Amino acid sequence: MDKEKIVVLGLKAWFDEKQALHGINIRIKEKKATAVIGPSGCGKSTFIRCLNRMHEAIPGARAAGRILVDGQDIFGPEVDPVLVRRQIGMVFQKPTPFPTMSIYENVIAGLKLNGLKGKELLDEAAEQSLRRAALWHEVKDDLKKPGIGLSGGQQQRLCIARALAVKPEVLLLDEPCSALDPISTGKIEELIHELKNSITIVIVTHNMQQAARVADETGFFLLGELIEFGGTKGIFTTPRDKRTEDYITGRFG
Amino acid sequence: MSIIKRNKGDVWFKTTALLLAASIPFIFLLLFLLLIWQSRLSLRTFGIGFIFNSGWDPVRDQYGALPFIYGTFVSSILALIIAVPLGLGCAIYLAEVSQSRFKEWLATMVDLLAAIPSVVYGLWGLAVITPIFGLSMMSAGVLLAIMILPTITSVSREVLQAVPLSLRESARALGATKWETIKLSVLPPAASGIIGSTILGLGRAVGETMAVTMVIGNRPEISGSLMAPAYSLSAVLANEFAEASSNMNFSVMVEIALILLAFTVLINGVAKLLVWKIIGHNRIH
């Protein structure tokens, strides 16, 4: 039995008065890749944004329920969302390198803003993170160049490197390939395979083939509810719910 | 790693930013209250008659703001009469007619007019305009016209550019000439914005101080002739505010400032309502 890294109990979320999630229960296993699929507007993005309390960064957004990470409730009254996010990193749909920073500065941005000092330490962290994001060989001679000068796929791997630099235990990927070409997408999928040896990965995708390729387990969301959750193979070959079957066979969404 | 710790930095930061932001309306209110407070003596003594009375003799404590109000409005309206046709024509030329590269240069030149200090306009007015019209209402009007030209031109131009292209194209497709196109399908939807730009120009003219002070002649009389010297609200403040000899004199000066402020706020408010309808709120002017 694998260890459970994140346990979500009765998670509800709202944007102002509009409810986006209606009581989600899910158990995410450590050092596995978990995919979240569903049609647009089903709440899958809202769901993973709750996992590191990014949801509440949107004005008017709130959430209720329990999310236990290693048994500790991240919605607890004494919890600082900043520290949650340091443990649970996130990469977004559109690559977002900081435009005023070089490649090197981008990678170490999280460390530096959190007060880490010492050139050797930072250099080492930068190289290690870029290697883990499979970007080191492409950029090692251009570290001083601006991050926005890279190609889209490289920018996204730079963002992954930046997220890895703060040594999170969980990495959330919110449709990380939707703005990328197939070759860059392939590279990121390979990367996910590599990374799940060391950290837990949750990926939101609208691309079912991608979920089938990278995820160990998959959850299907519809209208703010988790319809079905289980081993990826099972979901795609023998879905238990009629609605899941309709979705994966392309009958709606 | 623990996730439990209160982060005080954010609260501090947000509070500091809010306090600094809130200092703006605070200053705004303080300014109004201080003006009202310091003009209380004049407000109480003269009441509403102050703005209809034209006697002005500080030595005998006789005060009436009418000559200044008259001067301010006549010079400003004179400025509008000259600047609106020119500014609107220039805006139409820039937005609708010109295709040349010269156009960007022209637009920049007109905008640069707005960057030149008022006192330099005044100096130039003394060298070029007063030799023609003397120290008079007319000189002030002409100089103000030049000063508000950039405002009218650039706001009208933005308003014209906000009119959808499809309106022009449908008129052109019917075989309308350029003039007919503009008359029939561009000017009507832009009308309220153009009026807004005119009123914005009026607001600027009313508040303008140094250049007017230097060429208007500074005589507190209401004369039928535009060639006669006159006085304006802003000019009397520039000349006499610091020289107020008695409490009453000072209080009267502050009330004049209050009247000037009330006029400009009112005028700008109306203008912005008209312009915002067309080009949206957040613009820097």
Next chain:
Amino acid sequence: MENNWSQSYSLRKAKDKIFLAAVSLAALFAVLPLIALLLFVVFKGAGSLNWQFFVNLPRPVGEAGGGMANAIVGTMAIVGLASMFSLPIGIFGGLWLAEWGKGKRGFFIRYAVDVMSGFPTIIFGIFSYMLLVLTLKRFSALAGGFALGLIMIPYITKTTEEMIKMVPRTLKESALALGVPEWKVMLSVVLRTAWNGIFTGVMLAVARAAGETAPLLFTAFNNNYWNFRLDQPTASMTVQIYNYAISPFSEWNNLAWAGSMVLVGLILFVTVTVRKYSKRINYG
């Protein structure tokens, strides 16, 4: 029938021609004053501008070699004070409006900023006089700086708000997702990204403030000598130009032209440079 058509068409064509001529003429007339003004400033100014202008103090009528050295330094001091006062309020005010200013409080503050930006500038001089000159019982650079700062605040606030709103939300979120506290995200990512645009607005505000006369008349007042104390009457280029311009002496008038040339040159230089620069702003 056909004849009628062509006749009316030629009439329409003629009207069109008149219209085109009229607007082209209007455009020409709109730039003429600027050209005339610049020519005057350059020719009259260059005639009386020399090195003494930059190093000497004002001198009495009849004595050659008077300059505006103290006024140049005074303008810098007053504008410097104005910036120190208005930058924190403008930048943090704009930041607050962009990030948290959606509600009623934001509306109220934005409204005040907007109305204030249309005030006649002499009003700020009067306000500063009542607040600082009457309490300190003397004219001072401080009072002048306060008045000019009030003029700069609406400009800086509006520019900052707009520039920060242009920074993509996703950028801020990616920084938050690294576990960085919000205030650090604001300073090191959001403000830093918007900085070029904000800087442009600040420079335009500075150029505008440096050209103001009316708010200084009864705040900084004037001074014919060197003064390095901020609580004393201080000369400024604009007030000096004003005094020289309305004086009956032609040598003083000439000094006013020389001063105008320096001032206009500086202001146009800043305005043109900043405009060119701001066209290249890119948020990635």
